[in-house]
Amino acid sequence: MHLVLFRDWIRRIYATRDDELGCEEVFDAIASYVDMEIAGEPAAECFPRVLAHLKQCPHCSDIYLALRAAALLEDQELARELVELEHPDSH
């Protein structure tokens, strides 16, 4: 194990809390969390226990990152299509 990874592991050990959310609870909340983030709202402040779980759980963290990318892409594509609808002559 690289020492840098060991120190990260130590931080995760000491960050352990009694009231951590499980994966099912985070799965239920993650869509709201992502939408808030994309809207520029303080998702981490509103859902601190979701963030804490994501820092501990590689599976949920993976889902979060992919979900964020997909939701952002949808936002951008819909914005682009909206612009095209509003300004058809420019295309």
Place this chain on the structure above:
Amino acid sequence: MASLGQPRSSEQWVAELLDREARTKALVDLREYLLRAVYVYLNRHRDDVSHLDRRELEQLAEDFVQDALLQILDKVDTFRGESKFTTWAYRFVINVAATELRLHRWRTLSLERLVSDDIPLFTFVGDERAPDPETVAVRNQILDLMGRIIREDLTERQRFALVSIHFQGVPVPVVARELETSPNNVYKLVHDARKKLKQGLERFHYSEADVLAIFGEP
């Protein structure tokens, strides 16, 4: 790939998916959204599928989307409007893809061998300066303590989950399959293992700052 078309509100999605007549069209359109989401996941987050040709990738994506659509139909009446419906739906296809790909990748590996007591847990690389003898001694005390906690204080399932995931990088769904339980329960096993490690270190008055400093935190 087809355009996303006229966007629906979350309420429209739910209403149409619950309506027998409108459901078919809604599912056709939702399929397009889910395909985009899973392609984003496969292209950006999964280099283990980069060897697949276009037809294989399309088939894989379609399989994941079909599984996800069934789960979404089963759970659509639980949507509470706390997020966009599409974001809520994307979770299912991403979770299906993430889980199935990891299970497939690890299908032939023996986990028992990876977590055997014969394999030392704490073998480090990346120590650029050789530590002084006193630091080495304290490091060994801390590592011996942590090793003792892992071997003696954790249950067999806690130890298996912690070592697999934290030391061997085994994905959570793979450990869940091996332990014949859910990923949620695997998280709880690892959580309880972390708690015991934290409590054990604190019982011997090792703070986070102490341990990090001894192990070279700049």
